[in-house]
């Protein structure tokens with residue numbers, strides 16, 4: 514018994530000494546707009562579509578979870594700039610501000626800047642534009658998140674080893690008369706990769722450059738990567754995460770932040786299919802970090818969190834009471850965004866004149882929702898009289914134009930009236946409800962695995978995540 518006790522004591526002592534070193538490989542995954550309802554909607558859809566034992570999301574396999582508050586310095590409901598700054602630096606600031614305190618006079622050091630100065634390699638990935646608020650909070654300091662050009666210049670000046678994901682907005686400045694940002698990055702030593710062909714030719718283990726910036730060839734009007742459910746041919750978030758790991762891996766250490774930015778965009782648009790698709794893609798990227806962890810368990814820490822909740826997504830809707838069926842979401846053939854583009858094409862080409870003959874067939878094709886159909890697969894997708902009336906009103910609003918009133922905002926939130934109404938109908942039939950087109954103030958879940966994981970258990974603020982990381986890496 515004594516012997517067992519001493520052996521235990523020795524193991525404890527050695528492990529304390531060992532873990533006192535802290536991690537040297539740190540992954541920080543941020544699902545923009547992702548709280549427990551976003552991840553659980555993905556979990557529910559995934560498990561409702563398979564007969565196998567419920568496959569768990571990777572983030573749900575993490576040994577430690579915490580609950581995290583997200584408010585900004587000046588608002589209960591934060592924006593991504595204040596949340597990103599808190600997650601990166603450990604300090605609250607006002608909504609809209611990147612990497613500065615709320616007086617705008619003090620620069621807040623980010624965890625990525627700290628470890629860069631310690632000699633680690635740093636990688637920053639975002640599925641939206643790389644100058645967007647969340648990634649910017651890790652390398653830029655600006656009074657306004659919309660200073661896109663200035664933020665991009667700070668990217669080029671950061672010295673970080675790796676940037677990847679979406680493009681930048683306004684590469685020549687908002688007026689188009691400033692130095693081209695890709696040239697400026699090259700002047701600062703970056704290899705800039707802008708096509709899928711060059712990406713595929715790039716060998717991250719033998720790159721021939723100290724710093725690289727990889728831009729997805731397939732981006733939308735906001736310079737973001739396309740939604741996962743829209744099946745872009747270029748690399749996805751898991752691909753670029755694996756490339757980053759291969760590029761950054763070195764003896765001294767690395768830090769990699771990966772943001773899934775369009776979970777938030779989909780939830781602003783109340784589009785569960787878009788949100789779930791990007792949540793699953795994000796979760797697949799987490800598996801790449803978990804593989805790295807398994808090879809380097811003592812030196813690796815993975816933290817996954819959200820910056821706030823978006824849309825007020827919930828599981829449960831008045832019209833379906835206790836009977837929800839998340840599998841219906843799988844009938845949607847692409848993002849709401851893609852459907853909006855389709856409608857706008859039809860309208861421009863004069864192909865959207867009749868509710869019955871023009872609109873209903875495309876609604877059935879895209880969402881599975883039908884009024885009368887020879888090939889309907891699922892009775893749950895039959896439009897009720899109430900739903901048909903809502904869709905007809907949205908059709909009139911889109912075709913004839915609508916005044917912006919309080920009521921039209923509540924109904925459509927500034928989105929295409931038909932696209933958002935069809936999305937609402939399908940989501941509601943699946944038992945999913947939405948309360949807002951903005952963010953909410955509910956806490957998010959933080960998940961941790963690896964060296965230092967125990968610090969992330971409990972109920973704490975988003976600033977604490979950065980504080981724990983600063984404490985662990987020193």
Ligand SMILES: [Zn+2]
Pocket residue numbers: 545546592593594596647777820821
């Ligand atoms: Zn956000």
